Amino acid sequence: MDVEQIHQLVSQYVADGSMLPRTTEQIALNIENYIVAVNGHRVVACAALEEYSPSLAEVSSVAVAPTEHGNGLGTQVVLGIERLARARGIGEIFALSLIDRFFIALDYSPTAISRYPEKLSRYETLTSAGVNLVPKRCFQKNLEDNWSVARRPAKSKRTLRAS
Numbered sequence: 001m002d003v004e005q006i007h008q009l010v011s012q013y014v015a016d017g018s019m020l021p022r023t024t025e026q027i028a029l030n031i032e033n034y035i036v037a038v039n040g041h042r043v044v045a046c047a048a049l050e051e052y053s054p055s056l057a058e059v060s061s062v063a064v065a066p067t068e069h070g071n072g073l074g075t076q077v078v079l080g081i082e083r084l085a086r087a088r089g090i091g092e093i094f095a096l097s098l099i100d101r102f103f104i105a106l107d108y109s110p111t112a113i114s115r116y117p118e119k120l121s122r123y124e125t126l127t128s129a130g131v132n133l134v135p136k137r138c139f140q141k142n143l144e145d146n147w148s149v150a151r152r153p154a155k156s157k158r159t160l161r162a163s
């Protein structure tokens with residue numbers, strides 16, 4: 001089942017602060033917002049679309065299984081999320097990351113998180129709840145006028161699909 005596998009994939013990157021924790025209940029409630037890459041029946045990469053308004057969303061929960069790093073799957077799931085966002089009419093997408101090069105390679109631009117007060121307010125809620133937040137840099141991309149294509153095909157033969 002995708003929900004359990006997405007949960008396991010994301011959870012392994014929570015301890016070092018790379019990713020925010022997600023419960024299986026949260027994932028199940030939002031499963032239509034996830035894109036996964038699978039190897040057979042195993043989920044090896046995922047990303048999620050978090051909508052803040054009809055025109056703004058965040059690409060979050062980007063995770064690739066350690067054995068699959070460097071094969072272009074992170075790129076593919078983010079591009080899948082961008083397609084999902086465009087299909088929903090969303091014009092701007094942002095991301096928070098410790099790995100600048102990953103989003104720069106996907107044509108995102110560095111920006112200030114203060115542009116997104118909705119995100120700041122979610123951070124405040126999490127901090128109040130005792131979640132330890134590692135400061136990350138913010139990147140954004142306008143989807144309306146920026147049709148990005150993958151710069152290279154995924155090196156591994158994995159299937160990409162909506163979850």
Ligand SMILES: CC(C)(COP(=O)(O)OP(=O)(O)OC[C@H]1O[C@@H](n2cnc3c(N)ncnc32)[C@H](O)[C@@H]1OP(=O)(O)O)[C@@H](O)C(=O)NCCC(=O)NCCS
Pocket residue numbers: 013018019062063064065068069070071072073074075076096097098099101102103105151
């Ligand atoms: C970050 C992560 C999603 C990248 O996935 P991936 O499938 O290995 O990435 P890709 O193969 O699609 O790489 C795309 C680009 O990002 C770069 N990149 C990927 N991981 C990187 C890293 N740790 N440090 C620097 N650059 C990195 C690649 O070199 C590549 O750039 P290039 O096209 O200029 O060569 C993956 O390493 C991961 O799951 N990390 C742990 C979880 C995490 O940190 N999630 C938050 C990410 S925003």
